[in-house]
Amino acid sequence: xxxxxxxxxxxxxxxxxxxxxxxxxxxxxxxxxxxxxxxxxxxxxxxxxxxxxxxxxxxxxxxxxxxxxxxxxxxxxxxxxxxxxxxxxxxxxxxxxxxxxxxxxxxxxxxxxxxxxxxxxxxxxxxxxxxxxxxxxxxxxxxxxxxxxxxxxxxxxxxxxxxxxxxxxxxxxxxxxxxxxxxxxxxxxxxxxxxxxxxxxxxxxxxxxxxxxxxxxxxxxxxxxxxxxxxxxxxxxxxxxxxxxxxxxxxxxxxxxxxxxxxxxxxxxxxxxxxxxxxxxxxxxxxxxxxxxxxxxxxxxxxxxxxxxxxxxxxxxxxxxxxxxxxxxxxxxxxxxxxxxxxxxxxxxxxxxxxxxxxxxxxxxxxxxxxxxxxxxxxxxxxxxxxxxxxxxxxxxxxxxxxxxxxxxxxxxxxxxxxxxxxxxxxxxxxxxxxxxxxxxxxxxxxxxxxxxxxxxxxxxxxxxxxxxxxxxxxxxxxxxxxxxxxxxxxxxxxxxxxxxxxxxxxxxxxxxxxxxxxxxxxxxxxxxxxxxxxxxxxxxxxxxxxxxxxxxxxxxxx
Numbered sequence: 004x005x006x007x008x009x010x011x012x013x014x015x016x017x018x019x020x021x022x023x024x025x026x027x028x029x030x031x032x033x034x035x036x037x038x039x040x041x042x043x044x045x046x047x048x049x050x051x052x053x054x055x056x057x058x059x060x061x062x063x064x065x066x067x068x069x070x071x072x073x074x075x076x077x078x079x080x081x082x083x084x085x086x087x088x089x090x091x092x093x094x095x096x097x098x099x100x101x102x103x104x105x106x107x108x109x110x111x112x113x114x115x116x117x118x119x120x121x122x123x124x125x126x127x128x129x130x131x132x133x134x135x136x137x138x139x140x141x142x143x144x145x146x147x148x149x150x151x152x153x154x155x156x157x158x159x160x161x162x163x164x165x166x167x168x169x170x171x172x173x174x175x176x177x178x179x180x181x182x183x184x185x186x187x188x189x190x191x192x193x194x195x196x197x198x199x200x201x202x203x204x205x206x207x208x209x210x211x212x213x214x215x216x217x218x219x220x221x222x223x224x225x226x227x228x229x230x231x232x233x234x235x236x237x238x239x240x241x242x243x244x245x246x247x248x249x250x251x252x253x254x255x256x257x258x259x260x261x262x263x264x265x266x267x268x269x270x271x272x273x274x275x276x277x278x279x280x281x282x283x284x285x286x287x288x289x290x291x292x293x294x295x296x297x298x299x300x301x302x303x304x305x306x307x308x309x310x311x312x313x314x315x316x317x318x319x320x321x322x323x324x325x326x327x328x329x330x331x332x333x334x335x336x337x338x339x340x341x342x343x344x345x346x347x348x349x350x351x352x353x354x355x356x357x358x359x360x361x362x363x364x365x366x367x368x369x370x371x372x373x374x375x376x377x378x379x380x381x382x383x384x385x386x387x388x389x390x391x392x393x394x395x396x397x398x399x400x401x402x403x404x405x406x407x408x409x410x411x412x413x414x415x416x417x418x419x420x421x422x423x424x425x426x427x428x429x430x431x432x433x434x435x436x437x438x439x440x441x442x443x444x445x446x447x448x449x450x451x452x453x454x455x456x457x458x459x460x461x462x463x464x465x466x467x468x469x470x471x472x473x474x475x476x477x478x479x480x481x482x483x484x485x486x487x488x489x490x491x492x493x494x495x496x497x498x499x500x501x502x503x504x505x506x507x508x509x510x511x512x513x514x515x516x517x518x519x520x521x522x523x524x525x526x527x528x529x530x531x532x533x534x535x536x537x538x539x540x541x542x543x544x545x546x547x548x549x550x551x552x553x554x555x556x557x558x559x560x561x562x
Contacts, residue, residue, distance in 0.1 A: 050138055051148045057131045058155050059245045063326055065334050066123045071116065072352070073101035075338040078326055078428040080124060080162075081493020082343065083117070087529055088496035089506045089521070090486055094403045095357035097516045101343070106519045107558075111529045112551035118535035121166065125159050129197060132156040136199040150235025154247035157228040157255050161262075164193045164221045165497050167549065170267050172528040174555035180528055183550040193221040194534065195542065214544040215534075218268070219275035222259065226277075229256055244318050244325040244427075250298035251324045253290045254431050257439045258497075260287035264446060265501035281447050288443035291436040298323050300433050302463045305373045311393050312415035314377075314408075316341075316426035324431040330421060339424030341412040344491055346402065347393050348412045348423050359405035360490060362514040367483060371466040374487055377408040393417060405514055407490060434460075435494060438485045442498075445481065450474035457481055464488075500530040509559040521556040528552035 062077040073079050085091050086105035097103050104110035104117055111117045135152040139145035169189050174180035184190075195213040200206075216224070229252055236249045247255075262268075264283035278286060300320035307319045318325050333339055342351030344358060360378055368375040376391055381404040385396040392399060392408055393415055412423030437460050445453035454470075454477050461468035461484065472480060482504070486495050498504075506527060509520040521527070529552040539545045 047138060047142075047145065051135060051145060054131060054135050054138070055148060055151065055246075058128055058135075058152075059326070060332065061128050061131065063328055063332050063334075065338055066127065067116075067120050069335075069338075071101060071120070072335075072337040073343065074120060075334055075340065076326060077124065077430065078340055078493070079343075080121070081430075082340070082491055083120075084493040084496035085491055087527065088499050089361070089508050089515070089519070090490055090495055091358045092361050092405065092508075092514045093356050093358055093516050093519065094405065094514050095355050097356070097518065099352055099355035100358075101352065106516070108521065108527070108529045108556060109553050111533060111553045113533045113536040113539065113548060115533070115551075115553065117529075118533045119537070121163075121532060122535045122538060125163055126197070129156055129159050130202075132159070133197065133199040133202050137202045146235040147239050150232045150239065150252075151246055153228040154232040154236065154252050154255065157225045157232065157259075158247070158251075160194075160196070160221065160225050160228075161255060161259055164218070164225070165262055165500065166530075166532045167192075167194050167215075167534065168218060169531040169549045170265075170500060170503070170526060172526045172531060172552070172555070173524065174528045174552070176557040177528075177552075177555045180550050180552055180555045184531070187547050187550065189547050189549055191218045192216070192547070193218055195545070196221065196224050198224075211542055212544045213542055214546070217275075219277060222263070222277050225259060226256075229259075243327065244322050245327045247324060248297075250294050251431060253294035253297055254323055254436060256290035257287050257294055257436060260284070260290060261439055261443065262497065262501055264443070266503065267501075284443040284446040288440045288447065291440040291443065294323070294436045295433060295440075298433050298436075302434055302437070302460070303432070304463075308373065308409075309377060309391055311347075311391065311411060314411040315428070316411050316413050318427045321433045322427075322429045322431070323433055323436075325427050325429050327427045328425050330425045333421050333424040336420035336424070339420070340410060340426055340428060341423045342420065344410040345412045345423070346406055346408055347415070347417050348420065349417050350420055357403055357406060359403070359407050359514070360487075361508070362405050362512055363510055364483075364487065365405060368487065369465050369468070372461075372464050374464060379404050379406045379408075403514070409490060429492060432489075432492075434488055438481065438488070442478070442481050442485075445478055450477040453477055453481065457484070460484075496530060500526050509562050511562055513561050517560075518558050520558045520561065522559055523556055528555035 064076060065074045067074045073083065083102055083105045086102045093100050093106055097106060100106065132152040132155050135148055139148045169184055171184065192215040194215060196216050197210060197213065201209050232252045233249065236252060239248060241248045260283045263277055263279050264287060269280040303319055303321045308314060318327065337351060341348045343353060346353055365378060365380055379388065379402055385399045388399060413425045414422065416423040441453050441456035444456055454472065457480060458468050489495060503525045505524045507522050508515040509522050513520060531549050531552055533549045533551060534545060539548055
C-alpha cells in the first residue's frame, strides 16, 4: 500500500469529527499511539494495531449524551431491548430509570432519544471497521484484521437490520401507525450500507445520497462479510473474548438465519435468493452447532452464576464475545451496568428503580432450577438467601420481591462505583447457540426433537428436568427458559419480533409500573425503530422512514 494512502486515511481518522452524515464525533483509540514517523514509514501493521482496539473501546463508551446515564455502551442497548420487550419490570420510581423510554414506548420517533442513541452507537463503530478494511485491503499479511473487522461489521449490521426492518404491528392507540406502515412503502427496507469505499474525501458526499437497502441487499452484504471473516479467521487464535473469532462468526450466521426463518419473511416475498422459513431455520441449527464446536467452552455452571464476587462481571468459558472493562475505561459512576442492574451496589440507580423479573415468572420457574435461587421470592427469607448476597438482613428485607441478583459489581465491591463498574459483560454466549439450535429444530423436526434438546440443556440448570408438555407448549417453554437465561442481555427482543409474539403486562398481581402495563396480541410497534432526523435531513436518498411508533399502545389498568 502506498505511504500516501496510509497517511491520508489515518490522518482522516485522527482529525475526523464526523463519522457519517448523521453521526457524532468518534475519538481515536488511545491504546496505541501512532507517531508521524511511523506513518511516513508506512508501518501498516502498527496503524492497524492502533485502530483495532478502537472498535472494542467504543463499544464500552458513551456515544450520545453525558446526561443520559443509560448511554454506557453496547450492553446498555441490550438492557434497553429487554425493557422494551417487557422482560424487566421496574418496581421502584420509574422517573429515576434512565431506560424508561423503553419501558413506556416513548421517544422512538425520528427526533427521539432511542433513534439518536442507536444511530450514534452503531455507525461510528462501523466507520472504524471500514477504516481498518481500507488500510488492510486484500493483503493476506493482514487477513486477521480484515476478518475481525468484517465479523464486527456483520454483527453491527445484523442488529441494525433487525431493529429497522419494519414488520407489521397492531397499534390500538394509534391506528394511523399501522396504516402508515402498510402504505408508505417501507416494507422490507433496512438501513443504508456504508462500506470501506466511503472512507476518504468522497465519503461524505456519497453518504448524502445513500438509500435504505432492501432486506435482500442487506443480507447479501452481511453474508459476504461473514464468508470473508470465516476464511480469514479459520486459524486465528485470539488473545481474549473481546475479539470475534471463528466461533463468533458462526454465531452471527446462526442469528442471521434465525431472523430469516420468521414467518413474516415467508409471506412477504422480499427475501429474494435467501432461504426463509424452515430452510433458514435448518441453517440456523447448522451454524449454531458449528459455533458450539468451534468455541468449545462449557455452559455456565451454578458456581459461575451465583458467585457474589464474579457473577456476570467476569469472563467465563461459555462467553464467546465479551465487553471487557477496566477501571481506566469506566466512563463514570453512573454510566455503567452495575449502577442500573446490580442490587448490591450502594450508590447508583438500582436502590431507586428496583428492576427485577416479572412477577408471573416466579411460579413458572422450577424449584430445583438454581437460577431461581438468585430471585427474591414473595416468601424468601434472608436465611434462605444469605449465601447468595453480601447484603445485610435489613437491606435484603427492605427489597420488594422479584429482584434478580444476576449482575454483581466488579469484585463484589459495593462502595466504590469506579471499581465496581469495571465489569466484563457478555455479548454472545454458547448458551444462546443451544437455544438457537433447539428452537430451529422445533421448526424443522418437530416438538419432540426440540424438547429433547431443551431437556439436555436444562439438566445444566435443574437437578432433574422433567415435564410432560403438549407439543403446542414446547416452543413456549423454550422461549420462557431462554428469557430467564438471558435476562438483561438483550437477546430476546429480536426473537419476540421475529416470532410476532405479544406481551401482557396488565395481569393480576402485575409488578410493572402503571405506565408500563401494555398489552399486545402480536409484536410491539416500538420494536420497529425510526431513522433519526439528523440522518434523513442530510441523506436525501432516504425518502421513506418508519412511522413513529411512540405511544402506539395505551397502558392498561391491572386486570
